[in-house]
Amino acid sequence: MSSSEEDDFDDLKRYFSKTEWIHLVKAEKVRYRSVRRNHLAMLAIGLNSPVPAFMRKGRPQMDNTAPLFEPSDSEEEDEWTPHLERYTPAPRSLRSPTRRPAASRVGTTRRPAASRVGTTRRPAASRVGTTRRPAASRVGTTGRPTAPHLDNAATSTEQEGEADTQAVPQREAQQPHPKPTASGLSKRQWLERRGQTQDLNYQRGKNLRDRTRVSYIEEEEPKDDHFLFCEDCCDFFIGKCELHGAPVFIPDTPAPQGAPDRARLTLPPGLEIKTSGIPGAGLGVFNQGDTVAVGTHYGPYEGENTEKDQAMESGYSWVIYKNRLLDDYIDAKRETYSNWMRYVNCARNEEEQNLVAFQYRGGILYRCCKPIAVGDELLVWYGEEYARDLGIVFDYIWDKKSSANVMDQEERISKPSERFTFNDEITHFHHWSLY
Numbered sequence: 001m002s003s004s005e006e007d008d009f010d011d012l013k014r015y016f017s018k019t020e021w022i023h024l025v026k027a028e029k030v031r032y033r034s035v036r037r038n039h040l041a042m043l044a045i046g047l048n049s050p051v052p053a054f055m056r057k058g059r060p061q062m063d064n065t066a067p068l069f070e071p072s073d074s075e076e077e078d079e080w081t082p083h084l085e086r087y088t089p090a091p092r093s094l095r096s097p098t099r100r101p102a103a104s105r106v107g108t109t110r111r112p113a114a115s116r117v118g119t120t121r122r123p124a125a126s127r128v129g130t131t132r133r134p135a136a137s138r139v140g141t142t143g144r145p146t147a148p149h150l151d152n153a154a155t156s157t158e159q160e161g162e163a164d165t166q167a168v169p170q171r172e173a174q175q176p177h178p179k180p181t182a183s184g185l186s187k188r189q190w191l192e193r194r195g196q197t198q199d200l201n202y203q204r205g206k207n208l209r210d211r212t213r214v215s216y217i218e219e220e221e222p223k224d225d226h227f228l229f230c231e232d233c234c235d236f237f238i239g240k241c242e243l244h245g246a247p248v249f250i251p252d253t254p255a256p257q258g259a260p261d262r263a264r265l266t267l268p269p270g271l272e273i274k275t276s277g278i279p280g281a282g283l284g285v286f287n288q289g290d291t292v293a294v295g296t297h298y299g300p301y302e303g304e305n306t307e308k309d310q311a312m313e314s315g316y317s318w319v320i321y322k323n324r325l326l327d328d329y330i331d332a333k334r335e336t337y338s339n340w341m342r343y344v345n346c347a348r349n350e351e352e353q354n355l356v357a358f359q360y361r362g363g364i365l366y367r368c369c370k371p372i373a374v375g376d377e378l379l380v381w382y383g384e385e386y387a388r389d390l391g392i393v394f395d396y397i398w399d400k401k402s403s404a405n406v407m408d409q410e411e412r413i414s415k416p417s418e419r420f421t422f423n424d425e426i427t428h429f430h431h432w433s434l435y
């Protein structure tokens with residue numbers, strides 16, 4: 001990383017020991033920086049955001065001086081971060097386990113990224129699950145109860161984040177004086193700002209019925225597949241990208257499940273299904289409308305839930321990572337129970353790939369990573385092993401230089417032209433093809 005890039009992370013350094021810092025790779029720093037920014041942004045607008053673990057004072061040192069996200073050979077690997085990509089540039093077949101791909105196609109041992117069935121890798125388009133724990137909760141969630149009836153309330157944001165919600169009212173009732181929250185306001189002040197002081201009428205001994213109803217909404221902890229990726233910033237975000245705003249989602253045309261030819265009926269306006277431009281590939285999906293902009297999202301991929309064995313037999317399946325023990329398999333073989341995305345063929349090289357498959361909130365989405373002009377065929381990457389299993393001939397070039405050293409790789413990853421996503425099982429043409 002150049003020294004000017006290193007400067008970008010100056011604010012972050014103080015949260016880490018020297019040893020921890022030198023073991024963080026760029027992608028991790030970028031992630032921590034986003035987490036911190038999100039956290040601060042939420043505080044700035046008065047939302048209750050727990051302090052991210054890594055920012056907490058006195059947190060235990062990360063005991064590991066080796067890379068924080070050291071890859072493991074175990075199938076049980078629960079978490080996946082971009083960092084791991086540095087260690088496994090070699091055979092990334094979906095069937096060979098260590099890492100967890102983004103959405104992956106079924107069919108191998110590796111779980112496919114938004115992956116086609118058949119792998120153990122976490123699918124890119126659906127590679128679920130990483131080590132990321134973006135402290136910052138989604139903007140818009142209420143976070144822990146800022147119970148309006150607790151007029152003498154207010155424990156620190158952090159305490160609130162750790163305590164049982166049930167315990168909060170009692171604990172808070174015992175606190176005679178408001179303590180400042182992480183936003184610098186006491187809870188009372190915060191509530192006053194929100195014009196809710198009229199609700200502060202609850203005192204001990206008063207009829208509980210007089211209390212304002214409070215709904216305790218658990219803060220949603222972002223999961224690995226809650227993130228979207230901004231193709232311009234080359235960074236992950238939740239909700240909307242700070243610079244480029246809300247992502248574009250193109251919904252399917254509604255069609256009843258079980259309808260004959262349902263998959264075709266779901267085609268969004270502007271797309272067309274016709275014979276693929278790839279010889280022998282059958283049908284494909286083409287753009288017949290305006291150019292599809294980078295960052296446009298389609299999906300989720302629809303099909304029937306199935307077992308791994310069946311999924312591996314199908315040319316229309318993806319793996320959806322659920323947790324360390326469980327994957328779901330979705331098969332769009334039957335047109336009556338699937339959507340148009342089943343017709344999207346596999347790119348044969350980086351040049352023609354214009355969609356990236358990844359897992360988002362338990363489904364597989366395709367994100368446009370290259371403008372799709374009128375007449376162009378939509379092409380996604382299925383994942384190497386799955387593509388192989390299907391007999392797809394592709395330009396297998398990335399492995400030739402897969403032994404590129406880590407620094408080299410990191411340099412390359414930092415180039416904006418090379419995508420670096422959690423879902424990169426599917427996207428590896430983007431950044432692996434160059435090695």
Ligand SMILES: C[S@@+](CC[C@H](N)C(=O)[O-])C[C@H]1O[C@@H](n2cnc3c(N)ncnc32)[C@H](O)[C@@H]1O
Binds near residue numbers: 280281
């Ligand atoms: C998800 S389906 C795509 C839609 C399929 N073309 C159809 O007509 O239903 C996957 C199947 O399409 C074909 N296919 C997809 N990409 C291909 C490619 N690059 N080259 C050859 N065949 C391909 C293979 O037969 C594969 O099993």
